[in-house]
Amino acid sequence: MSNVTELDPPAAGPLLRADARRNREAVIAAAKKLFADQGLDAQMPDVAKAAKVGVGTVYRHFPAKEDLIAALAEERFERLAEKGRESLEAEDAWAGFSEFIQFSAEIQAEDRGLCEVMGSRPDVMGAAAEAAGLPELCDKLVKRAQRSGELRGDVEWEDVPMIACGVGRITQVEDGPGTGRWPRLVEIILDGLRAPGSGKLPKAIV
């Protein structure tokens, strides 16, 4: 909420001084990387260091750590919503639903911070999701896949964030050296979501 956007000054010239704008970007970029790698425990001084900026500068743009986290979360959820709208266009309804879930797993796999927000910041997550219009999007995605008879009828849109959350966590479990066992687990969950008796039975029936 308390972000410093381009709105306050009257309406002339760069709303933020050139160096300020540059630093703001640097901070966001650095924070994105740090939070993605180390999770929400990443420290503000480190963000500043990574952005080659003083802590004070970080705090001028984001009054509190939570604000920075929220800003990054909003960006990620916006990205997810974008994917959602795209999935809604897919010719095959099931494919759309399915790739949306998969995408939610992917972005979490690459971003520990996002995963942690989903798991331990219901407020931030709720706000960001709401702002991105995800509830409606999920509802459409669900209804559409159900109309085509490929998604179980007892699924409701509220189940989607829960599934995304669970899938995100799976994504973070320490994997043996031969990484990459989560994509298959996501497939399995999707199989569970498929309507029994729908045309597309999982894989070939052995």
Added chain:
Amino acid sequence: MSNVTELDPPAAGPLLRADARRNREAVIAAAKKLFADQGLDAQMPDVAKAAKVGVGTVYRHFPAKEDLIAALAEERFERLAEKGRESLEAEDAWAGFSEFIQFSAEIQAEDRGLCEVMGSRPDVMGAAAEAAGLPELCDKLVKRAQRSGELRGDVEWEDVPMIACGVGRITQVEDGPGTGRWPRLVEIILDGLRAPGSGKLPKAIV
């Protein structure tokens, strides 16, 4: 690891003075409740307060917060292993596997701390799981359910902790007022795990 068990003193009388034993139990009980309710962020002074004991006493029994957490985790994992051994006896192999997964969801639903250990303490979880013999147990459970043809053949025991983790997280997602949507999601995941074409198709084929 650094727990104070009944091993050190020679071998005479109560190995711990009566009051010490009593307090130790009180601390464990209090910690169990606090961590279950508030997660790993519960504070040591609060544990002490809840146990009606001074902080010093807590620290005499558990040199560090992590030790207390580990002790509780070990207890929970032992309980899970017990359930695992029991499930291995079930007449129906699938039912055994299935109820084991469900049980892992249940104990996490009731214990936020346990869920957090699984999600952010790979070391503690790994040690506790190992100590309880869970890897072997999971392997047996998986193999058995596969032999009976009811569990997908591509599942390996390493998938079990990941699934348990994901399911545990789902369990913790803030639910609307009409609580309790996770059990159905667990069912769905189990459906996904069922071998395609196995006798037990999910629910009735509508």
Added chain:
DNA sequence: TAACAATCGGAACATGAATTCCGGTTTCGG
């Protein structure tokens, strides 16, 4: 280019939580 204001950097501070310390108390063998 001068002057003003916005911005910067990072040392210093504030806060909150874990952990230590030690004088007083309780247990228990003799």
Added chain:
DNA sequence: CCGAAACCGGAATTCATGTTCCGATTGTTA
């Protein structure tokens, strides 16, 4: 019942991090 040993309680300390502050710097406008 006595005294040593073990144990207790909780104030005080330590430590890690988020956050504030302010003199120095830089961008902007006239």
